[in-house]
Amino acid sequence: MPAFLRLFPLLLIPLLMPAHATExxxxxxxxxxxxxxxxxxxxxxxxxxxxxxxxxxxxxxxQPRVNLSESLQxxxxxxxxxxxxxxxxxxxxxxxxxTRASFGVRxxxxxxxxxxxxxxxxxxxxxxxxxxAAGRIEVLRGPFSALYGNSSGGVIQVFSAAPxxxxxxxxxxxxxxxxxxxxxLSWRGPWQRGDGGYRIDAxxxxxxxxxxxxxxxxxxxxxxxxxxxxxxxxFRVIANALDSKADDPQGLTYEQxxxxxxxxxxxxxxxxxxxxxxxxxxxxxxxxxxxxxRFGATVxxxxxxxxxxxxxxxxxxxxxxSSGGVIDLDRGYGGVDAHWQWQGQLATRPFTLTAGIEYQRSDEHRxxxxxxxxxxxxxxxxxxxxxxxxxxxxxxxLQADWELAPRWRIDLGxxxxxxxxxxxxxxxxxxxxxxxxxxxxxRTTPVAGLLFRASDWLxxxxxxxxxxxxxxxxxxxxxxxxxxxLNTALRAATSDNIEAGLRARxxxxxxxxxxxxxxxxDELVVAANQGGRSTYANAAAxxxxxxxxxxxxxxxxxxxxxxxxTWLDARYREAFAVCGAAPCAQPDNVVAAGNRIPGxxxxxxxxxxxxxxxxxxxxALEAHAISDVFADDGNTAGAPGYVAFDLSAQxxxxxxxxxxxxxxxxxxxxxxxxxxxxIVNESNGRYYEPAxxxxxxxxxxxxxxxx
Numbered sequence: 001m002p003a004f005l006r007l008f009p010l011l012l013i014p015l016l017m018p019a020h021a022t023e024x025x026x027x028x029x030x031x032x033x034x035x036x037x038x039x040x041x042x043x044x045x046x047x048x049x050x051x052x053x054x055x056x057x058x059x060x061x062x063q064p065r066v067n068l069s070e071s072l073q074x075x076x077x078x079x080x081x082x083x084x085x086x087x088x089x090x091x092x093x094x095x096x097x098x099t100r101a102s103f104g105v106r107x108x109x110x111x112x113x114x115x116x117x118x119x120x121x122x123x124x125x126x127x128x129x130x131x132x133a134a135g136r137i138e139v140l141r142g143p144f145s146a147l148y149g150n151s152s153g154g155v156i157q158v159f160s161a162a163p164x165x166x167x168x169x170x171x172x173x174x175x176x177x178x179x180x181x182x183x184x185l186s187w188r189g190p191w192q193r194g195d196g197g198y199r200i201d202a203x204x205x206x207x208x209x210x211x212x213x214x215x216x217x218x219x220x221x222x223x224x225x226x227x228x229x230x231x232x233x234x235f236r237v238i239a240n241a242l243d244s245k246a247d248d249p250q251g252l253t254y255e256q257x258x259x260x261x262x263x264x265x266x267x268x269x270x271x272x273x274x275x276x277x278x279x280x281x282x283x284x285x286x287x288x289x290x291x292x293x294r295f296g297a298t299v300x301x302x303x304x305x306x307x308x309x310x311x312x313x314x315x316x317x318x319x320x321x322s323s324g325g326v327i328d329l330d331r332g333y334g335g336v337d338a339h340w341q342w343q344g345q346l347a348t349r350p351f352t353l354t355a356g357i358e359y360q361r362s363d364e365h366r367x368x369x370x371x372x373x374x375x376x377x378x379x380x381x382x383x384x385x386x387x388x389x390x391x392x393x394x395x396x397x398l399q400a401d402w403e404l405a406p407r408w409r410i411d412l413g414x415x416x417x418x419x420x421x422x423x424x425x426x427x428x429x430x431x432x433x434x435x436x437x438x439x440x441x442x443r444t445t446p447v448a449g450l451l452f453r454a455s456d457w458l459x460x461x462x463x464x465x466x467x468x469x470x471x472x473x474x475x476x477x478x479x480x481x482x483x484x485x486l487n488t489a490l491r492a493a494t495s496d497n498i499e500a501g502l503r504a505r506x507x508x509x510x511x512x513x514x515x516x517x518x519x520x521x522d523e524l525v526v527a528a529n530q531g532g533r534s535t536y537a538n539a540a541a542x543x544x545x546x547x548x549x550x551x552x553x554x555x556x557x558x559x560x561x562x563x564x565x566t567w568l569d570a571r572y573r574e575a576f577a578v579c580g581a582a583p584c585a586q587p588d589n590v591v592a593a594g595n596r597i598p599g600x601x602x603x604x605x606x607x608x609x610x611x612x613x614x615x616x617x618x619x620a621l622e623a624h625a626i627s628d629v630f631a632d633d634g635n636t637a638g639a640p641g642y643v644a645f646d647l648s649a650q651x652x653x654x655x656x657x658x659x660x661x662x663x664x665x666x667x668x669x670x671x672x673x674x675x676x677x678x679i680v681n682e683s684n685g686r687y688y689e690p691a692x693x694x695x696x697x698x699x700x701x702x703x704x705x706x707x
Contacts, residue, residue: 036138036157039147039354039399040341045503048411048449048461049144050077050514052550054137056161062620062648062663064174064182064697065131066205068092068156073606073624075139076512076548076564077154081677083689084209086216086246087275087308089127091599091677094141095516096544096570097153097469099599100526100680102534107469109151112158113224113238115283115300119333120360120393120419122150123472125304128242128279130222132172132184133201135161141548142516143465143497146445147413149358149395150470160224160238163188163197167706174699178692179208182699196227196234209247210692213264213273216246232289239282248273250311251679251686254637261673261690267311271325271371272378279304293342301334309371309378317370317384320431323478324384325371335360335393350403360393364473386427387435389473392420407453411463418442419470423486435485439476441492443468457506467495471524471536480527480535480579480587491538495520501548509553517545519573525633526681527578527587534681537587539633540574542597563607570597578633578681591633598680601641603627616652621645631678631687639675639688644668661701668694 036042044051052075063070069080069090079099081091093099097107105124110117118124141154148155167189174182184203191197202221209215222240229235249264250273256263267273281302288295312325339356368385371378399413421439428434447465454460471490479487501514523539546569552562572595577587605625612618627641648665668674668691676691 036159039339039356040352045457045459045505046409046451046453048409048451048463050141050499050501050512050516050548052076052139052512054139056135059131059134059137060701062650062665062699063131064176064180064699065172065184066180066182068126068129068131068137068158070131071137072139072156074550074562074564074608076550076566077141077514077516077546078139079566079600079604082691083677084211084692085214085249085689086127086207086209086218086244087248087273089125092126092156093600094139094153094156095518095546096568096597096600097151097518099597100524102526102679106472107151107153109145109148109155110157111155112240113160113236113283114157114285114298114337115238115281116335116360118151119331119362119391119472120150120335121362121391121421121472122470123474125279127218127244127277128220128240128281129158130160130201130203130220130240132186132203133160133199133222133224135159142499142514143447143463143467144411144413144449146447146465146467146497147397147399147415149415149417150393150419150468160199160222161188163190163199163224163226164705165190168703169706170701170703172699172701174697176697177695178210179206180697181206191227195229196225198226199224209249211249211262211264211690213247213268214249216244218242218244218246230288232294234285234287236285237283238285239280241281242277242279244275244277246275248275248308251682252688252690253685254688256686257675257688257690265311265686267313270377271309271311273309273311275306275308277304277306290340292344293340295338295340297336297338299334299336302332304331304333305329306331312371314370314372314377317372320429322384323368324381326369326380328367328369328380329364331362331364333360333362339397346402347404349405351400352402353398353400355398356396358393358395358397360391362389362391362473364389366477383427386425388424388426390422391473392422394418394420409451409453411449411451412447413465414444414446416442416444417468421473421476421486425485433485437486437488439486439488441468441470443492443494458502458504460500460502462498462500464496464498467497467518467520469493469495469524475524475534475536478535480537487536489538490524490536491522493520493522493524493538507553510551512548512550514548515546516548517543519543523572525576525578535579537576537578539572539576539591542570542572544568544570544597546570558612560610560612561608562610563605565605566603568600568602568604570600571595572597572633589634595633595635596630598630598632598635599678601627601629603641616654617650619647619649621647629678632681637685637687639678642672642674644672644674644691645670657705659703659705663697663699665697666694667697668692670694 072080088103110124138157145154170186172184188199205218226236250268283300285298306329308327337358341354370381397415401411425435449463451461470492497518499516504511523542527535527537549565554560575593610620625643630638650663653660671694674691677689
């Protein structure tokens with residue numbers, strides 16, 4: 001009997017077990033959805049922008065709670081792909097921005113509890129996000145994301161759950177295919193005086209990986225303290241730490257994919273490609289009412305140390321200008337965001353004005369080493385790069401919303417951003433000149449939105465704005481001609497964005513729909529990608545246009561549904577040239593106007609059908625559908641689309657002071673072969689990162705609550 005069939009009885013066990021007496025399932029009453037991505041608490045129905053909120057139940061329900069991609073699939077316009085490669089993080093894009101990232105997250109602004117998880121140069125990381133502690137995720141898409149600075153596609157914010165009203169001790173464990181194991185502990189509760197609370201969360205994750213040479217381990221911890229003070233003040237402190245280690249299987253060629261989907265590249269095995277990350281971060285948020293207004297400030301600081309072994313061939317490292325095949329990066333970062341918000345009236349109508357400043361700084365010591373000693377490969381060798389890099393982001397922003405008539409609201413905003421790059425080269429030899437340098441980028445990004453409240457349950461809106469996206473230091477670090485020094489030819493990309501949509505909430509039903517278009521000048525593209533190292537160039541112009549639909553509700557108290565769908569047409573509007581393979585002195589590969597931007601499917605859909613046969617028990621069937629994608633700018637290689645189904649079941653029991661939740665799930669129920677993601681413009685044709693076949697997962701959560 002196939003292994004997955006033996007799991008089905010486990011899904012039925014909860015049906016046979018007694019549960020604590022509970023009230024019968026009643027029709028759902030949907031509360032007002034409050035969002036804060038507009039820098040103030042707002043009913044989502046009153047915000048003239050595409051914004052969605054994912055609540056704790058959706059984040060936790062029968063999920064591994066390892067990657068943000070588990071939850072983000074619910075949001076239209078978002079493509080979140082688990083690369084099955086913990087060394088390279090998730091591949092996240094919003095409305096087509098961010099897909100070029102060879103690691104980490106680009107084109108999308110990330111925040112955790114109001115603290116930036118994106119550096120001032122635009123490079124973001126999500127590996128330190130503790131999903132066990134998450135209370136909600138907010139996703140802002142389109143023009144209004146410009147109010148957060150250096151990004152083009154949108155903003156993703158993760159907020160920790162508020163402490164409960166009574167002390168709780170919680171434990172969670174899950175185990176699944178490919179040696180996956182996850183454990184977590186949490187202690188949370190209120191202060192005795194009842195004006196705030198605390199959360200202490202710790203978790204561990206380990207997996208042998210679906211593919212050869214993809215073993216990973218990740219440990220994280222988070223401390224959150226909050227307190228109210230005075231008549232109208234609050235103060236929060238957030239500290240977290242991460243320690244992760246992951247092997248890097250890299251991508252496969254089409255031919256390798258046909259032979260063994262689980263294989264790693266030959267270079268990954270030869271050089272033992274791998275990555276180690278340690279991060280510590282501390283942040284604090286203060287807020288207090290001041291007369292008719294409110295002042296708030298967030299400060300943060302941290303350090304992130306990364307050591308990564310690449311697969312750069314030994315022959316290429318013989319070049320005296322080579323940076324070697326090992327990256328050793330020590331980064332310190334921090335910043336402050338202070339804003340003042342005034343609420344009053346303008347022409348006798350409600351008016352809110354927010355003014356603020358933000359400063360971010362990143363200091364890194366980047367060293368490069370050869371990844372060999374003599375004939376031994378995959379070890380740290382001679383020093384080949386040594387530099388101090390610094391990025392400063394100085395921003396000022398102003399935004400206002402005004403209820404200009406009983407059913408009309410207008411939002412206006414503007415942000416001035418300046419990003420300064422400084423590099424000081426400490427590795428100077430007779431064959432390797434001083435590559436110190438500096439670059440500055442600055443831009444003013446305005447945005448405007450108009451909303452019409454057609455009825456108590458329906459809103460229509462439209463908005464327009466300009467986006468601004470600089471290269472990251474990593475994108476500036478390597479040149480396609482093989483010479484040393486910063487890629488000073490790279491320009492910042494700018495985008496003009498428009499959007500129109502509607503949002504409805506009536507009874508059990510919620511509907512969101514939006515159409516959008518974004519025209520980008522100086523699009524940042526991958527010029528070449530080889531051995532884990534990418535070089536970048538500017539394309540002339542591109543356009544992304546599409547439509548998004550989200551729909552959720554209930555046919556009856558025991559049958560619920562949800563879906564998210566995105567249609568996206570993303571193309572280059574003008575021809576440009578890039579390197580066919582690095583190094584090259586002159587770009588020799590012409591990309592035709594009209595080619596599709598690689599890594600982006602035209603159609604991306606997700607749907608869930610949820611059945612609650614008895615109280616405290618539910619079964620869910622999920623469907624994922626993604627159309628084909630191209631893997632290179634020339635549109636000569638690509639990955640086919642696929643449809644996959646997941647099945648899960650969850651049951652809750654309450655025994656005195658204990659609340660127990662057990663769950664089981666099977667992903668890729670029908671064992672479909674699929675390409676999970678592609679590595680854009682990989683110079684050796686190793687574009688493909690295969691998704692796993694059928695997988696299983698079992699989990700148990702236990703909460704001990706004390707009155």
